[in-house]
Amino acid sequence: MKSLEIALKCHKIIGGYGEGEALVSHEPICFYLTDPKTGVVRERSHELAGKNLAGKVLVFPSGKASSVVQIDGLFKLASHNVAPRALIVKDVETVLVVSAFLVKIPLVDKLEKDPLEIIHTGDFVKVNAEKGIVTITKRES
């Protein structure tokens, strides 16, 4: 079976390269509401509740919550080496930029196509923020 590979242009916000299995959230993300030691989402009502962010390429609409907790949340994940490998977002704001900048995780937006539609959890995604390219290998079904 041949797997389908799609390359899409994106807009770099924080540079670098990261790859991994995609984890897609249709709800905003607060990094503080995850287990800092494991990366498991603890927010009970969240669609990703119980899922693990560690090592994933996280695809989500936007960040949420106050600057202090959001930044501290991602920082703690990164210091335990359980942060996502890259972030693909639809709507970016200052706090998310600062969060990704501090932990040196590539952050991109403005994908050519709606990332929440084209990327599915389980796809393999390479984020080359430097070159402004996201490559998606669809999960074989």
Next chain:
Amino acid sequence: MYLTKEEERILNGEFGEGMRKAIELLVAIGDAYGAEKMIPISRAHAASSGQEGDLYFVELLADGGARCRVPTSTNPVYDIGYFHRLFDSIPEDEAEVARRVMEAYKRVGAILSWSCIPYMAENIPLYGETVAFSESSATPYVNSVIGARTNREAAQSALAAGVIGKTPEYGLLLKENRKGTNLVNVEATLKDEFDYTLLGYYVGKRIGYGIPVVTGITRQPSTEELINFCAMSNVPGAISMFYIPRFTVDASTIEEAFQGDVPKDKITVTDHELKQAYDELQTTSGRIDFVMLGCPHYTLKQVEEVARLLKGKRIHDDVSFWVCTSATTKVLAKRNGYVDIIEKAGGHVVVDTCIDEPCWIAYKDKVGMTDSPKCAYYRRFKEAMVARLQDCIEAAVKGRWG
């Protein structure tokens, strides 16, 4: 984003690693918003917090030789000397983070105000200035009450702007993004600053994210009333700017505030809604272990009011009583005799200190009272009920509420 020759040189590291890191962050933010260029700022306020992410960035800048180019004040952490004399339960690793944060802000040349209301004394923006003020309660005060322009900054982006003396031009720095979004019609009677606390809390909760235009207010709100509105609307919401036409700057009519646009929606606030907000904050009643005031930091007028209410009284032996304020205010409060009255009654007046800090660990299983939903929100205590200052004082003396 267009960069000047000097900005390019900073980005290339010619001015040291600290400044390079600072401008790198500002460029990333500028890119995120599609800003065309950077513009000078006159001052900044970094919402220092004594958390690890905060420590990492300020040490990165300080170790890299960066110094603030414009006056840059700091948010409270905690008065390390004061708290460690009283409590031995504060975890040493957390105390060490606080110590290093405070030391690094000193090295980076910040104004060591350790206050969340720096616009009252230590770092006051002028009308029309472009600034970078983090601290969710300070941002709307600076935008709306003073009429300077700032975005909703994080501690790190504000510090980076203070170090470079510039910020990317985007968001609330541009007039077209400063128009009202939601109309708030106040029919409730607003008697005192606590009613503004309830109003702010309710408006933040209903609107979430936006620029409310508040009508129906019939007299000039006091400084303290405006501080409360700013702080509490950012507990359940994200309100970086608002208008009260005639009483705040830049719009004397509703139409001016909306810049000709139609409001996205309209809410009405009557006494019933304020009562609803109040009832929501009454989580329990009975015996109390503490009373916590000064979130945001109390002004001199508020410290005076505490002293007036406490004069000749004695706080219950089982109740710890705290008033948080700035070092500047405490000097004056001491001079005016207010600190002596509060201390004689059995209370503490403490400087440099935020509620969201590890210094309060002794109270983590305790139940108490505050006049601030923001204080209750931080969850540093088992329970913190919210009520008027007069009720907090009465409960402090009796040892119970309700």
